[in-house]
Amino acid sequence: MPMLDLEFMRLAFGAGIVVGLLAPAVGFFLVQRRLSLVGDGIGHVAFAGVALGYLLNLPLVLTALVVSVTGGLSIEWIRSRRRTAGDQALALIFYTGIAGGVVLVSAAGALNVNLFQFLFGSILTVTRGDLAVIAALGACALAAIALLYRPLVAVVVDEEGARVAGLPVSALNALTVALAAVTIALSMRIVGILLIAALMVLPVIAASRIAWSMRSTILLGMGIGLGSVLAGITIAYYADLPPGGTTVLVAAAVVLAAEVWSAVRG
Amino acid sequence: MHGVSFAYGHTPLVLRDVDLEVQRGEFVAIAGPNGGGKTTLVRLVVGLEQPTSGRIELLVRKVGYLPQRAQAGIDAPVTVRELVNTGRASRTRLLGPLSGTDRNAVREAIDRVALTSQADRRLSTLSGGQQQRAFIAKALAAEPELLVLDEPTTGVDVEAQDTIAALLERLRGELGMTILYVSHEFGAVERFVERIVLVRGGIVFDGPPSALPDVWHDPSHAHA
Known part of the structure; x- marks a missing residue:
């Protein structure tokens, strides 16, 4: 049967299109600020959010969204106060998130296969309601990036210069991690909490080897992200593989190809 | 600055009782040994x-600031034009693309530093001197009344230092800007500055280069 005849595949592709475009668009700003691993940290906090949802019988995506945004803003707050190094702030939130998740999910009696789907993604889990939330929040996040593209780039290029120019740098930095948290919460159905950070970072790394400007890097990264998700879901369907792992392996292969192309080009 | 003292957190004072007045249109060099407080002084100013x-x-009202090279993210895949665009931030609205007026100001700033033919090249492919000129163009895009440059010639060859010095002098003449130029070495710019301020935990000399005592002639080794 052609895969698009199946509703769950159409829903998975719909969510995949949003995630494939959004993850690299947000990841671009994390990579350029050398905060590539922030996505991983927030992913682990999202795990605690899913566990809390199980425990309290709340909608899992929305619970993960609220907990992720809170965790992301906490990382940025600790980092910006400069009393703790960025990697230490990340470690604190990272391990607290995963430990809290394990304790909460155990208390909820949910240490089962459903949790595995959130950790590594599943094309069977996207509902119509999920797709509506993913599409609406994804469109808002992309619109925010498009509207604030110039000041976000100004902070990436020269944070202190942006402060002197009077830009609201702290608010823009908080927005970046909040967008990362939203992306992770939206993507966990398809790519999984443990792998979503890769989709935020790998397409941007591949694009930066090929691109000729900031704008072309972000657009190319979004194209690579979209292609990786669509290819990953398709391969996962026909080969009966987890979509998150397949998508990330496709993105990693594109990074390798871009490295080779960059080396050959000189 | 009137009686300004500064310490980072609970550490000892980096600057103590600094009084400094700079007139509009002056070209002032801020010199002194590493760790003497000259960068802190200009960070206070901006x-x-x-x-x-x-x-x-x-x-x-408008200040153009060129931080030390190590603080600027020149590893980003940014072109000269994209970099200079970001310098327009203080003159334009927060949301949406640049207006035609803003784009003209960016073009003019790039032209002033003679990088028009490299405007769409990635910054990382340019020489150190060209990169610094691109950052100066970024500062100029704000149409500043005060330009503050922190160690703009560090890691740049002598020829490029001469180019940057001549560029700054020309900009001051054409645009009437006030320039604060921080460096632990002067070379080419020494003949353009009207005033040297030596900083070593406070101001230990403030006057024209010709009045600089011989013992302080190399400002990087200034001692009180």
């Missing part, structure tokens, strides 16, 4: 740090 005690009055 508002990146707040004084522990004392008072700072800035009578200009």
